[in-house]
Amino acid sequence: xxxxxxxxxxxxxxxxxxxxxxxxxxxxxxxxxxxxxxxxxxxxxxxxxxxxxxxxxxxxxxxxxxxxxxxxxxxxxxxxxxxxxxxxxxxxxxxxxxxxxxxxxx
Amino acid sequence: xxxxxxxxxxxxxxxxxxxxxxxxxxxxxxxxxxxxxxxxxxxxxxxxxxxxxxxxxxxxxxxxxxxxxxxxxxxxxxxxxxxxxxxxxxxxxxxxxxxxxxxxxx
Amino acid sequence: xxxxxxxxxxxxxxxxxxxxxxxxxxxxxxxxxxxxxxxxxxxxxxxxxxxxxxxxxxxxxxxxxxxxxxxxxxxxxxxxxxxxxxxxxxxxxxxxxxxxxxxxxx
Numbered sequence: 001x002x003x004x005x006x007x008x009x010x011x012x013x014x015x016x017x018x019x020x021x022x023x024x025x026x027x028x029x030x031x032x033x034x035x036x037x038x039x040x041x042x043x044x045x046x047x048x049x050x051x052x053x054x055x056x057x058x059x060x061x062x063x064x065x066x067x068x069x070x071x072x073x074x075x076x077x078x079x080x081x082x083x084x085x086x087x088x089x090x091x092x093x094x095x096x097x098x099x100x101x102x103x104x105x106x
Numbered sequence: 107x108x109x110x111x112x113x114x115x116x117x118x119x120x121x122x123x124x125x126x127x128x129x130x131x132x133x134x135x136x137x138x139x140x141x142x143x144x145x146x147x148x149x150x151x152x153x154x155x156x157x158x159x160x161x162x163x164x165x166x167x168x169x170x171x172x173x174x175x176x177x178x179x180x181x182x183x184x185x186x187x188x189x190x191x192x193x194x195x196x197x198x199x200x201x202x203x204x205x206x207x208x209x210x211x212x
Numbered sequence: 213x214x215x216x217x218x219x220x221x222x223x224x225x226x227x228x229x230x231x232x233x234x235x236x237x238x239x240x241x242x243x244x245x246x247x248x249x250x251x252x253x254x255x256x257x258x259x260x261x262x263x264x265x266x267x268x269x270x271x272x273x274x275x276x277x278x279x280x281x282x283x284x285x286x287x288x289x290x291x292x293x294x295x296x297x298x299x300x301x302x303x304x305x306x307x308x309x310x311x312x313x314x315x316x317x318x
Contacts, residue, residue, distance in 0.1 A: 002189070007202065011252055011283075028152060038155020038200055040117055040173045042148060042254060045280075046240060049250020067252045068151075069283075071117075071175075073200055083214070087315040094250055094285055096219065096312040100202040103193040108295070113308065134258060144261020144306055146223055146279045148254060174257075177223075177281075179306055206308040209299040 005102035006079035010070040012093035013050040024068045031072050037104060042069045050093050073102055111208035112185035116176040118199035119156040130174045137178050143210060148175045156199050179208055217314035218291035222282040224305035225262040236280045243284050249316060254281045262305050285314055
C-alpha cells in the first residue's frame, strides 16, 4: 500500500562539521534519535558547491573532500517538522524536499 | 523532447535476499526481463532502516551490510504496473515513486 | 527559507564521451561555467540502459563501465534553460527533471 510521503535530501561536503562531528553523522544520528524510520547516506565521486570555497573539478578529482548526500523519507508532516532545523544546521550545501508516494516494509 | 514519466526507487540492504539471490540483483534482472529500458544501482556508505534490525550508526560504519538504492524510470503506466509487485518482493526497506519529466536517448 | 526549484538528473555511462572528454566531466564543467551553484556526481555499482549496447547484469558486475548520475539543482527557469542542450549532448542515457523545494546555504 502506497501513501503520500516526502523525501528530504541534504547535499553537503564530507568534511563539513556540525559541532565537532562530521555533519553527515550528526544528521543521521539526529534523524534516528527523532524516530525517522530510515536514512541512507551516499558518497559522491566529484562535485562542487557543497562548500564555501568552490573547487575546480580537477582539484576535486584528487580531493578527499567528497560530496555526501543524505536521504530521509517519511510522512510530509514529519519531514516538514524537521526541515527548517536541518537547513539551519547545514552551513554550506543544499537541502531539498520532494513529494513522493511511499511503501515501507518492516 | 521530454515526456511525463515516473521514477521508482527501492532502498534495501545489500544483504537482503529474494529467494536465494541478492534482492538487488533479483530486481535488476526482473526489470530487464520485463523490458524496462534502464536501471541503476547505487551502494550507500551508511544508513539505517533498510533491515528488520536497526543498527546503530557506529555499527553500520564497520558493517559490510550497506544500503542499496535502485532507480528505474519509465512511463507512469509501466512503473505503476510493477510497483505493487516490487513492494511485495521487498521484505524490509522502502519503495518510493516520484513523478518526473524524462528524455531518454538510445 | 525554502523556494521552488528543479532537480536535473543525468544517468549516463562512465565511458560516455562528449567530444574527447568523459561526458560527466564535460557536463560538470559546463554547469560550473554557466553559473549553476552546485553539482554532484555519483558512481553506481551496476545497471543497464546507459549505453547503446545493453549489457547483461553479470557482465556489468565485472565491467569497468559503471553508471554515473549527475544531479544539479537550481531555479526552474535556470534548469529549463539548459535541459534541452543537456539532452542533446547525452548520446545514450536518461535525463530527468523533478520539481523540488530547495534551501541552499553558502
